[in-house]
Amino acid sequence: MKAEKEKKVLFSLRQHCQKHGLRVTPKRVLIYEELMAASDHPTPEMLLSRVRAKYPDISLDTVYRTLATFHEIGLVGIVEGFSLSRRYDPNQTPHHHARCTQCQKILDFDAPNYDQLEIPGSIQSNFDDCRVRVTIEGRCKRCQQSQTKER
Secondary structure, three states: OHHHHHHHHHHHHHHHHHHOOOOOOHHHHHHHHHHHHOOOOOOHHHHHHHHHOOOOOOOHHHHHHHHHHHHHOOOOEEEOOOOOOOEEEOOOOOOEEEEEOOOOOEEEEOOHHHHOOOOOHHHHOOOOOOOOOOEEEEOOHHHHHHHHHHO
16 A cells, blocks of 8 residues: 555656656655655755655755755645745645644644635735635644643
8 A cells, every 4th residue: 555655656746747847866756755755744954854864965955946846846835934944735635724833733624614715806806826725823732731731
């Protein structure tokens, strides 16, 4: 089952790269595999530490440039505005986020009623390709419990 998922991940990467005239390099494959295996919306720095376990000489600049390229060709999304470093999201299906304001953990969630939110006319007239993404912010259970224990 795991091998089948890895084949699909690699196939998707190859398709996107071919469509955009990019080579499929070992570094790109490794970065993409690590990102697709992540559920924590990793920063480039987080991915670097994971990728270095298998490719010790890879640089942070390579990770940044590769993620930027993946975003440009539509392979990954960016979760904006939550920290100093961008967070990357391998999930390209419509969804929303919940973010812990204390530990910065980000969770995906589906809410069809949020998908149906109407974009204000003033925004529609000034922007194209509008899509709705809702972000709920608060403290996660773990952070609430750790604060309770500290008291």
